[in-house]
Structure formats: structure tokens, C-alpha cells
Amino acid sequence: MEQSTTLDIESLKITQEQFILASQSLHLQRPGYDAVYPVGLYGWRKRCLYFFLLLLLVTMIVNLALTVWIIKVMNFSMDGMGNLHLNQDGIHLEGISEFLLPLYVKEIQSRQQENVLVLRSEKNVTINARDSQGQLTGQLTVGPEAVEAQCQKLEVRSRDGGRLLFTADEEEVIMTTEKFTVTGSEGAVFGHSVETPLIRARASEDLRLESPTRTLTMEAPRGVDVSAAQGQLKVSSRKDLQLESTEGEILLDANNIQLGSLPLGVYTASPSQASHEQAVYEVCVCPSGKIYLSPAEGGSTCQAMSNICLWS
Structure with a gap:
């Protein structure tokens, strides 16, 4: 057993020596220069x-x-x-600034050196007010033809901001100024009723209340006072002129009261002749309220069955 092991070791050594000798005999000789491979x-x-x-x-x-x-x-x-x-x-x-898209700001002020703030646009200038949800609550549009304001209530206040001068909403328009002046040649036109405590013309100008095609009515719970301090007071109507007092009386208080173009209540052959011959007349009133003239005599000549009363 020991002898076989010794032979294996010796054979292994011989094989190793043969491998070394074989490798030395097969070793290739290097050339004179090394091979270079370019990189890049x-x-x-x-x-x-x-x-x-x-x-x-x-x-x-x-x-x-x-x-x-x-x-x-x-x-x-x-x-x-x-x-x-x-x-x-x-x-x-x-200077001048141009905004192509909407501008959202809280406040716009002019420069300290100038007290004028100018907003210009080729078409119109529109200012919108919105709530927290983005809904439109107010709008002011300044266009080439008109200025439009869309809001629930429009208010105009005094310079200090304390006194309310003008307010308008869907139900009424209120003006709290001491004087409202209309300078147009045609005056002011109202489509419906007007409620005011006083209507007065400017100094040295006439006051004219006219309804060309309808009826002009003046009413007041405690009376209507129509006065002309230094001029004439003229009331004319194409048809009937009615003075009515339901509980009081109608008082005509003046130095001279003239009722022109009153008809004669009695028949005469020639009205022109009667006017030349008769110098004094008395004023008579029919039961219907119509006024006519009757020649004045020693007694009253007013007759309820007068031709004027019958024709009325």
C-alpha cells in the first residue's frame, strides 16, 4: 500500500516536469513590437x-x-x-399702460402728482363686481353711445360721502337735492305721476304745466296752492276745466275777476244790439254748473229754465 502511494507521487512529479518542458518547448517568441489598438x-x-x-x-x-x-x-x-x-x-x-386681458385689482388710484385717472378703450370700458363665488353682482359700462350701470341699487352721494343725493332701484327713484333744474327747451316729460312738494320756475322765467293730448290732474290731501307772485296765472283747456272740492269751497279772491266769452242766457233778436243797449249783466249758474250772463234788472233774471241751461 505504501509502495503504490510512492509510485503515484513520483509519476505525478514526472508528469509535472514533462508539462513544464513541453510548455517551454512550445513557447512562442514575441515579435519585436506590441500591437496598438486606437481608442476614441x-x-x-x-x-x-x-x-x-x-x-x-x-x-x-x-x-x-x-x-x-x-x-x-x-x-x-x-x-x-x-x-x-x-x-x-x-x-x-x-405713463400709459395697456392690458390685453382682464385686470383683477382691489383699488386703482391716480398718481400723487396728478388727481386725474384716465381709462381709455377703443370700444368701451367695463368694470365688473363679483362675489366670492364669481357671480356678477354689479357692472358699469362706459361705451361710445351710452353709460350703463347694472346693479341692485344706484346711489350718488355728496363730495364728503355723507349725504345721499340720488338713489334708484327697481321700485323708485329718489332725489334729495334742494333744487332739481331742467334746462331743456322742451322741459321735462313724465310718463306717469309725479310727487313733489313744490314746483317752481327760475327767476324771470315762466312755469308751464302742459298735457297736450291727455288730462292734467293736480291732487293733494290738504289742498293745492297755485300762485304767481309777480305775473299772470293762466289756466286753459281745450275741453272742460273742472274745479272740484268735495268737502270745502272754491274761493276766488281778487280785485278783479273776469269771465270772458260767457253766453247770454235770454233770447234777443240781435246779440250785438243787446250788447250795445245793455251795459250791466249778472252772472247766473245753471243746476248743471254752467255759467251764463243775464241782463241785470231790478230783480234777478236768472232762470233755471233758461235756454243755456236747457242746451247744457
Whole structure:
């Protein structure tokens, strides 16, 4: 057993020595120079890479130059841009500013040096007011033909903002000024009733109340006072003129009361002759209220069965 193991070791050694000798005999001799394999980009690839790098450099320089030019032209600064300045109070604009899209602001004020704020537009200027949900609650439109206000209530106040001068809503229009003046040549036209405590003309001008095609009615719970301090008071009507008092009386108090063009209540052959012969007449009233003249005599000549009363 020991002898076989010794033979295996010796045979293994011989085999190893043979392998070494065989490898030395088969060893190839190296050539005189080592093989070199190039690594990198050459030819058209290298030229394309340099071209793209040069193009990128030119683009960066042009971009930088445009950025500097825009900053210079727009006048950028730490406070804002050009005429636009940003501060703690908000935005300050100098000169004329143009907005192409809607502008949402809380307050617009003019410059301190000028007390005029001008809003210009080629068509119209519209100011909208909205609630928290975005619903339109008020609108003011200034156009070339009209100024329109859409709101629940329109109010005009005095300069200090304390006194209400004018208010209008869907139900009524109220004016609280001391004087309302209409300077138009045709006056003021009202389609319905007018309620006012006083209607007065300006100094040295006439006051005229006229209804060309309908009826003119003046009513008051405690009476209507029509007076002309220094001129004439003229009331004319194409048809009937009615003075009515349901509980009181109608008083005509003047030095001279003239009732012109009253008809004669008795028949005469010639009215012109009767007017020349008769100098004094008395005024008679028919039961219907019609007034006529009757020749004055020693007694009253008024007759309820007069021709004037019968024709009325």
C-alpha cells in the first residue's frame, strides 16, 4: 500500500516536469513590437462632435446677448420693470399702460402728482363686481353711445360721502337735492305721476304745466296752492276745466275777476244790439254748473229754465 502511494507521487512529479518542458518547448517568441489598438472618435464623427460643440457655444452666446438686451430694453431693476414698480403698497405704473386681458385689482388710484385717472378703450370700458363665488353682482359700462350701470341699487352721494343725493332701484327713484333744474327747451316729460312738494320756475322765467293730448290732474290731501307772485296765472283747456272740492269751497279772491266769452242766457233778436243797449249783466249758474250772463234788472233774471241751461 505504501509502495503504490510512492509510485503515484513520483509519476505525478514526472508528469509535472514533462508539462513544464513541453510548455517551454512550445513557447512562442514575441515579435519585436506590441500591437496598438486606437481608442476614441476619428474621422467624420470627430468633426460632427466639434461642430455640435461649436453650435452649442454660439447658441449660448446669442442667448446670453438676447437676455442682456431684453433686460436693458425692458429696464429691469430690483424695484420692477420699466414703468412698472413693485412696492409694499402694490404696483405703481408710470405713463400709459395697456392690458390685453382682464385686470383683477382691489383699488386703482391716480398718481400723487396728478388727481386725474384716465381709462381709455377703443370700444368701451367695463368694470365688473363679483362675489366670492364669481357671480356678477354689479357692472358699469362706459361705451361710445351710452353709460350703463347694472346693479341692485344706484346711489350718488355728496363730495364728503355723507349725504345721499340720488338713489334708484327697481321700485323708485329718489332725489334729495334742494333744487332739481331742467334746462331743456322742451322741459321735462313724465310718463306717469309725479310727487313733489313744490314746483317752481327760475327767476324771470315762466312755469308751464302742459298735457297736450291727455288730462292734467293736480291732487293733494290738504289742498293745492297755485300762485304767481309777480305775473299772470293762466289756466286753459281745450275741453272742460273742472274745479272740484268735495268737502270745502272754491274761493276766488281778487280785485278783479273776469269771465270772458260767457253766453247770454235770454233770447234777443240781435246779440250785438243787446250788447250795445245793455251795459250791466249778472252772472247766473245753471243746476248743471254752467255759467251764463243775464241782463241785470231790478230783480234777478236768472232762470233755471233758461235756454243755456236747457242746451247744457
